[in-house]
Amino acid sequence: MLEINARSARQWSRLGSRPMLGQAILSLAETTEDLMVLSADLGRSSGLSRFRNAYPDRFVNVGIAEQNMIGVAAGLAKEGFVVFATSFAPFLSMRSSEQIRMNMGYMGLNVKAVAIGSGVSMGFLGNSHYGIEDASIMRSIPNLTVVSPADCGEIVKTIFAAAKYEGPMYIRLTGEANIPIVYEEDYHFEIGKAITLREGSEITIFANGTMVYESLEAAKLLELEGLSAGVVNMHTIKPLDTSMVDKAVASSRLLVSVEEHSVIGGLGGAIAEYKTALQNAPPQLIIGLPDSFGTVGEHRYLLEKFGLTAGQIAEAIINRHDDVLS
């Protein structure tokens, strides 16, 4: 059993999101008899080597064939297996997008598609391997639940919750080795229920994935500037926890969304779609990856390049806040 504490959080952070996925699956297998895990020739890259060795009968490498993987996953799910299917974010969400639509969306079959290396975490592998648009695409498919965990501890929480959750899901993993730690102790996690990590009276920041940590740090910087910003971990992009948006709309002068995803159609888009029907809602600043194929480099370098570090997020918020007030 994997338990979140200060020590494990540090260990897991060093591992990063992909090995953590493997550990979570390995642990899940101890209690989940009907588990099946599929990979499109990225078992090792998904941290699944130990799982594959321990449970060879529950692992299927379908080869480099993502479309087939989703169909096979759906067939297994239809017969009652708890099925996880993994690949890099673009190959899963785009190469097999229509298989996901038919099998998981249309038929609602209980497959958990786990996208590894989403956002710009795949560094020098470049834009072919980045997950810039995946949340937007997956979110638009009816019946799909879309989750983007904040750190390694939340990856564990998400995988265990997903196994119990009846229904198709797209899980989006961001962050590589030394992924910043948000959670150092156990907490209550529920799919579809956002978590307030910090209270604030003037601004509410909604974030998911790696941007939860950056947003918490940004809120601290804002406090030094005399601005009170709350931070909400919106790990579930769909269904959106609209009660949390309502709360922010009632109490804040500015809403901010921060995500390691295109500014089009992700968490920011989801909040904006909901908020646009509300009366007297404050403006929203959408912070994310630009709508372009940018340069390539180490994860941290790219976050800085795209204005997604705590200091840059705080600065963007201050600028927008000044506009709003003037």
Added chain:
Amino acid sequence: MNIQRIEEMATRMRRIILDISHSCDHSAHIGGGLSIVDIMATLYGAVMQYDSKNTTWKDRDRFILSKGHGALGYYSALAAMGTIPDEVMATFQANGSDLTSHPVMNLPLGIESSNGSLGQGLSMAVGLALAAKRKGGQYRIYVLLGNGECNEGAVWEAVMAASHLKLDNLTAIVDNNGFQNDGDSCTILDCGNVEERWASFGWNACSVNGHDIKELYRVLVDRGAKSRPKVVIADTIKGKGVSFMEDTNDWHHNRLTRKYYDLAIQEVSES
């Protein structure tokens, strides 16, 4: 197996197809529905473990219509078996109906999966067959593809997976009617010798006249070689059973007006 009984079932299915294609008053996929009638009658009428009144039976053989536009051949088989009631059949392609141009998963009506996007059914069938292997299920998986559908690259991903996984509880059938949406398949994308292609991927492959029920029965009950999936290339005639619909693509998706319905139903009644 009583051949005459299956032939009668096939005739009944053709009548149903013409009836509901006419009464729905919209274009329907008639040609590709008629081409699979004899295959479907043989499967449901004689080959498959199937209980028409208990569609969720755990040990039933599973059938996936990967060529979703063959829905008329599927619905008419389920109607002839008594699974889909007449009053539901009467709603074919009506607003809000459960029976649309492409199947929508509905186990109470015997419909195992939603299809219509080509090249996906075989992958699901691989998953179903793998699940049966893992759980020790004694049932068999049947999946029907169109020859045009085999243009889809994803079909061949699944073809490779099935032989790699040694799924000898899986039978694929290719409705090899030689046509697809835009016309003659060989001129659009020549698929060469279909049987050889599947065989070269490690499948136990054979060809059969897809309208000869005795032959269909013989190859479909034969489970083929151990550790290998089986494929039956069924050479068929698009529009089979109605002379003016046969071997033409005009009835791929067309409206069956009164005039043509009368002509067609007469031919099917006489056969």
